[in-house]
Amino acid sequence: MSGTRRIIRQTMTVARRDFVATVFTPTFLLFLLAPLIMAGFGAIGGLGAATMADSRDRRVQIVALAAPEDGARLVAVDKRLRGVFRERDAPPPLRVTTPRADVAAQARALIDSSDIDISAVLYGPLEAPTVLYGAQGARTASYLVELADQALRIDSAAGAEPVARATRIAVARETASIGGQGQAAFFTVFGLFFLTLLLAGQAVGTMAEERSNKVIEVLAAAVPLESVFLGKLIGMFGVALLFLSFWAGVAFNIGSLVPPELARGFASIGPAVGMPAFVLLFLAYFTMAYMLLGAVFLGIGAQASTPREIQMLSLPITIVQVGMFGLSSAAAANPGSWVATFAEVFPFSSPFAMGARAANSPELWRHALAIAWQLLWVAITVGIGARLFRRGVLQSAGPKMRWWPRRGSGAVEAAGEAVSP
Amino acid sequence: MGDDDLALWASGLVKRFGGRRVVDGIDIAVPRGAVYGVLGPNGAGKTTTLRMLLGIIEPDEGRRRLLGHDSPREASDRVGYLPEERGLYPGMKAREAIAFLGALRGLEWRTGRKRAETMMEAAGLGHAVDQKIRKLSKGMAQLVQLLGSVVHEPEFLVLDEPFSGLDPVNQERLEALILAERDRGATILFSTHVMAHAERLCDRLTIIAGGKARFEGTVADARATLPWRVHYVPHHEHEGLAALLPADAARASDGWRFVMPDTGIEPLLAKLIEAGHGISGLSIERPGLHDAFVRIVGREAAEQPA
Incomplete structure (x- = not known):
């Protein structure tokens, strides 16, 4: 056999082994179907993101506090000018409201409204209006001034100079805007997703170390595998918390260096439950997400006996995480919808979706309920994960699950006597 | 117990x-x-x-x-x-x-x-x-x-x-x-x-x-699951030696090997001396655990490769 033919034969022998070792495994099926699953979850995520953008836009308005006559003129001008814009560039819808006695306070209350986001409010005479606007409302404030200007021109033969002499006042909201809450919700989902993906995903490969150096047998003999499982989960969680603390510290310090003008821009972004409660809830939901997904990953990872299998398992696991992200993003975009309810109840998306809820809604009692629900699922998942882990590591199902105390230990002693020499 | x-x-x-x-x-x-x-x-x-x-x-x-x-x-x-x-x-x-x-x-x-x-x-x-x-x-x-x-x-x-x-x-x-x-x-x-x-x-x-x-x-x-074995080396090997030895006696390169007779070794030795074969070497071998193991599990199983 020539040298070239021998090399080809040897190459093909290695290739054949690798092909067979990869394809003839159950994990390959998951790998094969990964794009399908990914497309499904991508669609959910895309739908969520689109819905989020759409719903955010629908919840923003500009307001003119004007007498009916001025209001009618403003509406007419708005109708005319709005036609100039493409739909996606159009200013938020205009609402005309009758001014009350303390119109300045009324305008300020509108800016701070928690029902709807008012990006700018115009009040006072059209010739000298005052426009209050929030962090994201500079352009809409200009639009309101332009409306006033154009409304005055309807009955006058003014030249090119502006007729309306407006006073523009930038104000910071006392609380986060609805849009800001939505953004906070999205960042929450993304933050939880990113951290879980980065940190809990590591659990997939942790058993490889014990397997490769055979320590698992020593561990399994000394302590219940359930303890090994939990120990690994908690150990990795400790690493995750350290990671989180480090980067939270870095982010906090960077945040304190941000110039005040820039910081004002972020003033409208914030959670509905308030920052202290939100931080605690974020930590709680991160813990739940980590424990839930970490337990699943550790259990599944224990089924893999080679780095190749671990690699094969990583893709479907990542896809599942992306799926939870997509579902929770949709929930964040549409609080109160059936998607949101489903995401909040479904155990593996619940921590993400409830994190988003903390940003979207000020109610706290639901979180207590959700954490209790998630704790239950953490217990269930850890239990199942531990059994999967045991089966994967030792090819043994372990002791049968008993929900009642064992009876008849006397029989055992009798059996002991029977075999005694 | x-x-x-x-x-x-x-x-x-x-x-x-x-x-x-x-x-x-x-x-x-x-x-x-x-x-x-x-x-x-x-x-x-x-x-x-x-x-x-x-x-x-x-x-x-x-x-x-x-x-x-x-x-x-x-x-x-x-x-x-x-x-x-x-x-x-x-x-x-x-x-x-x-x-x-x-x-x-x-x-x-x-x-x-x-x-x-x-x-x-x-x-x-x-x-x-x-x-x-x-x-x-x-x-x-x-x-x-x-x-x-x-x-x-x-x-x-x-x-x-x-x-x-x-x-x-x-x-x-x-x-x-x-x-x-x-x-x-x-x-x-x-x-x-x-x-x-x-x-x-x-x-x-x-x-x-x-x-x-x-x-x-x-x-x-x-x-004890195996009998003791005898290794006998005659001083003069004449015709008729095999007939005096137990039925299971097998010739080895340096004499004969057989299972210890139920009656013990002494009567057999007396016969061999009387017949003029003499004793050049005699050892009584107690079987080891290895022999017992091979007998108990079977030679094939005992020699399975690792």
Whole structure:
């Protein structure tokens, strides 16, 4: 056999082994179907993101506090000018409201409204209006001034100079805007997703170390595998918390260096439950997400006996995480919808979706309920994960699950006597 | 023997893997303070049996009782175990590895570290106390693991093929360690397919083959399953010698070999001398554990490759 033919034969022998070792495994099926699953979850995520953008836009308005006559003129001008814009560039819808006695306070209350986001409010005479606007409302404030200007021109033969002499006042909201809450919700989902993906995903490969150096047998003999499982989960969680603390510290310090003008821009972004409660809830939901997904990953990872299998398992696991992200993003975009309810109840998306809820809604009692629900699922998942882990590591199902105390230990002693020499 | 006298008993242990009965109804009873051997060829089911006895895996059928507990897990802190596949974290220092193994069995880290140092000194490994496991030779790492399995002074010590992979010097060290543990009062259960160690160390043993226990008793009992053999070298070999010898006598390169007659050797020797064959050499060979093992499990099973 020539040298070239021998090399080809040897190459093909290695290739054949690798092909067979990869394809003839159950994990390959998951790998094969990964794009399908990914497309499904991508669609959910895309739908969520689109819905989020759409719903955010629908919840923003500009307001003119004007007498009916001025209001009618403003509406007419708005109708005319709005036609100039493409739909996606159009200013938020205009609402005309009758001014009350303390119109300045009324305008300020509108800016701070928690029902709807008012990006700018115009009040006072059209010739000298005052426009209050929030962090994201500079352009809409200009639009309101332009409306006033154009409304005055309807009955006058003014030249090119502006007729309306407006006073523009930038104000910071006392609380986060609805849009800001939505953004906070999205960042929450993304933050939880990113951290879980980065940190809990590591659990997939942790058993490889014990397997490769055979320590698992020593561990399994000394302590219940359930303890090994939990120990690994908690150990990795400790690493995750350290990671989180480090980067939270870095982010906090960077945040304190941000110039005040820039910081004002972020003033409208914030959670509905308030920052202290939100931080605690974020930590709680991160813990739940980590424990839930970490337990699943550790259990599944224990089924893999080679780095190749671990690699094969990583893709479907990542896809599942992306799926939870997509579902929770949709929930964040549409609080109160059936998607949101489903995401909040479904155990593996619940921590993400409830994190988003903390940003979207000020109610706290639901979180207590959700954490209790998630704790239950953490217990269930850890239990199942531990059994999967045991089966994967030792090819043994372990002791049968008993929900009642064992009876008849006397029989055992009798059996002991029977075999005694 | 009562339950209190037994460190371990098991009855009718069965384990199936993929429908195959790897362990098929094994009974075992280990007296307290004994060195007990589980012997068998490769693939006999020794390791699976030990794992079931320790509660690492659950039997499909059968019961076991370890140090007075129906669940072996409950006695875990009083048990030491050296698995067949040795395993230590390569990045750990030897002292830490021993302390870690002790901590798994409920020993305080600080105590574990102190004991590790003392034990390593005593075992001639004092220089390696602070060396990482990956830097140690295989034999040294194996001894470190053995020390780790006894650092918490267990009442019951299980060693699965403890001598495999060790050179003769380390095998001797290990035998000394096992005997020291026995003298401390520990009960020792170990598996092996090397008969010499079992012959020297075991008070009782069981021989497993094909997942079944084929023999249980002392080393002497095992040897007694075979008759003593005679090696006879005549001084003058004349015609008619074969007729005087027992029917099973076979010619060897240096004389004749046969099973000791039921009547003893003296009447036969008298006949041979009388017939003028004389005695140039005579030895009476007591069968060893190896011979008994081969006879009990069958030559084919005994010679299975590893």
